[in-house]
Amino acid sequence: MSKVQVIFYSMYGHIYKMAEAVAAGAREIESTEVSVYQVPELVSPEALERTGAKAAREAFAHIPVAVPDKLVEADAIIFGTPTRFGMMTAQMRNFLDQMGKLWMSGGLIGKVGSVFTSTATQHGGQETTITSFHATLLHQGMIVVGVPYSEKGLTNMNEITGGSPYGASTLAGTDGSRQPSQNELAIARFQGKHVAGIARKLAAR
Numbered sequence: 516m517s518k519v520q521v522i523f524y525s526m527y528g529h530i531y532k533m534a535e536a537v538a539a540g541a542r543e544i545e546s547t548e549v550s551v552y553q554v555p556e557l558v559s560p561e562a563l564e565r566t567g568a569k570a571a572r573e574a575f576a577h578i579p580v581a582v583p584d585k586l587v588e589a590d591a592i593i594f595g596t597p598t599r600f601g602m603m604t605a606q607m608r609n610f611l612d613q614m615g616k617l618w619m620s621g622g623l624i625g626k627v628g629s630v631f632t633s634t635a636t637q638h639g640g641q642e643t644t645i646t647s648f649h650a651t652l653l654h655q656g657m658i659v660v661g662v663p664y665s666e667k668g669l670t671n672m673n674e675i676t677g678g679s680p681y682g683a684s685t686l687a688g689t690d691g692s693r694q695p696s697q698n699e700l701a702i703a704r705f706q707g708k709h710v711a712g713i714a715r716k717l718a719a720r
């Protein structure tokens with residue numbers, strides 16, 4: 516049995532939808548146990564209410580909160596974060612910054628790490644968010660995996676779409692009204708399956 520954890524932060528639900536697609540893809544690999552977690556919120560309930568995020572977050576309130584010490588149980592961890600000014604959210608950064616103990620013990624060395632993201636706009640920093648996230652995974656000794664071009668959705672020129680060799684992604688629109696497209700969800704499923712397949716091979720060695 517190999518274990519895949521999908522750990523995400525989402526304010527308005529786009530990354531949550533992508534996380535479910537990533538998890539579904541990972542579940543396609545036999546003998547793989549997939550768990551989905553969200554990182555703790557840092558924004559006050561008042562601010563969430565004011566920005567309309569409170570209602571959106573109810574859709575995934577049932578997802579358990581991630582605990583840093585539990586990461587050591589995984590063979591692969593796939594992280595999802597929206598973009599904030601071209602980088603990961605403070606909520607995800609805060610979670611990663613609680614991994615000092617794991618860093619010191621080498622608890623994540625040799626595990627597979629992968630990242631997916633979401634922006635409001637087409638050129639709003641998807642690639643910088645994912646590649647800057649990779650630095651933390653490399654410091655932890657993880658094996659960084661993206662999405663190879665065998666996923667044909669990456670070359671789709673018929674529509675506006677997220678997705679790159681760095682990882683799955685979606686575009687939310689500046690008002691958040693755009694939802695992950697079929698192409699983006701397919702790339703997310705591919706990422707989950709691809710990472711889980713590699714983790715399975717590593718676990719079987």
Ligand SMILES: Cc1cc2nc3c(=O)[nH]c(=O)nc-3n(C[C@H](O)[C@H](O)[C@H](O)COP(=O)(O)O)c2cc1C
Nearest residue numbers: 525526527528529530597600601633634635636639
């Ligand atoms: C403070 C802040 C900074 C943001 N920075 C960017 C950005 O640099 N580029 C961009 O395209 N969208 C940016 N966004 C939009 C978010 O990335 C977008 O709301 C998010 O991807 C939606 O995902 P979610 O529904 O999972 O929260 C920003 C939003 C906030 C609140």
